[in-house]
Amino acid sequence: DAGVTQSPTHLIKTRGQQVTLRCSPKSGHDTVSWYQQALGQGPQFIFQYYEEEERQRGNFPDRFSGHQFPNYSSELNVNALLLGDSALYLCASTRQSYNEQFFGPGTRLTVL
């Protein structure tokens, strides 16, 4: 049973570019959340998707957007990258009505 998978593992971009990160949830999970973890800090909630809709959003600008597909996989898009967007981006999945989130290994994004 595969856990949460994310791609790519690492990514280097320059300021102003756009990036797309991908996440496949754990088998049987239908809800995907995205988190940003800056170096030395705890993960910060970006948004959560359920039934292909954004269900809740944290305090992140509109440059951060997402999508969930019918197979429950999800994408995180970040436009107009800033140096401060450099971080580990974590995806977590859960089953609706359950509370325990399973995390993927993350995508480390570096913006130069």
Add this chain to the structure above:
Amino acid sequence: AQKVTQAQTEISVVEKEDVTLDCVYETRDTTYYLFWYKQPPSGELVFLIRRNSFDEQNEISGRYSWNFQKSTSSFNFTITASQVVDSAVYFCALSERGGQNFVFGPGTRLSVLP
């Protein structure tokens, strides 16, 4: 608003020592969940425990134990007889009813020295 505080930024202990990681939370909900996650150098968050707000029973799992006290809004984590493999960053997290938003504390970096 919900908030999680982990006052200990870094802790160093020698192998076989016991160590307690502190977690204090704030929430206005009466129904909520508390979690501990471990983040080893590889970066992946590993789930350790979930506790709901109606269950104040302490829990022990091998060398790990958790002390939940609603009266002080604390959910502390103790590792008994620490081992080098316990070295990691440990995060306490809070999720309110519905589980739509996890709030993480800033983490405590634990170093267990041989």
